[in-house]
Amino acid sequence: MSQRKRCVVVMYDTLCRHFLPGYGNEWVNAPNFERLAKRSVQFDNFYVGSMPCMPARREMHTGRYNFLHRSWGPLEPFDDSMPAILHSNAIHSHKVTDHQHYWEDGGATYHQRYTTFDLVRGQEGDKWIGDxxxxxxxxxxxxxxxxxxxxxxxxxxxxxxxxxxxx
Structure with missing residues (x-):
């Protein structure tokens, strides 16, 4: 019986790696990040070609540059995305995010490629609580x-x- 493989992708907006112990920082106390680094593959030569967040996310989903042909927008039906590739290989994917732009016009379709997903509400002007x-x-x-x-x-x-x- 083969052991099931697991892949957890962790991505943080605006978190500079130079503040993380796993990348050599000695003055920040971050025990959970240290524990994660010991059990993970770390990338130290990884760059996105497009900024800000949504174009960069499209690049990480598809593995190709976004800025060459369009700006901020959704995954297209023709995009081979990472969660869709995992799904085609019978691998469950789950997204937990506080990034409500996945649910906005022009940003939708990223979360739909995952097997399941959760949105943590209330961040960055999210129109969550009405008053x-x-x-x-x-x-x-x-x-x-x-x-x-x-x-x-x-x-x-x-x-x-x-x-x-x-x-």
């Missing part, structure tokens, strides 16, 4: 964002965080 009065009040949450002009995006973040704090 009409607070969203209309331009002064709401200003004490948390004193250096910025208050925007609906930031008000939504404050509303989401208040709800999370109550949980």
């Amino acid at each position: 009409v009065e607070k969203l209309r009040d331009e002064s709401y949450g200003a004490e948390r964002w004193p250096e910025n002009q208050q925007t609906a995006f930031q008000r939504q973040d404050n509303i989401n965080r208040e709800d999370m704090d109550r949980a």
Whole structure:
């Protein structure tokens, strides 16, 4: 009986590898990242050709440069993506993300290639918790964002965080 192979892909937006112990940092205390590094394959010569997030994700899904023919957008029906390739080899894939752009117009279809998926709600202006009065009040949450002009995006973040704090 052959042992089932497992593959866990971990990707963090805006996390610089120079802050991770697994890549040589000695002053950051990150025991979970250290434990993960000891049990993982680490890439030290890996670059994306497109930025920001969605074009880079398309490159990681398909293994080909995105910027050569289009900008921010979904996976296309003709794209051979990593989770679809895993599925065709009878390998279960599961996505856990807080990146709600996968559910927006122009960004959809990335999560649909996985066997199953979870969305952790409430990040980056996610229109999760509805509070009409607070969203209309331009002064709401200003004490948390004193250096910025208050925007609906930031008000939504404050509303989401208040709800999370109550949980």
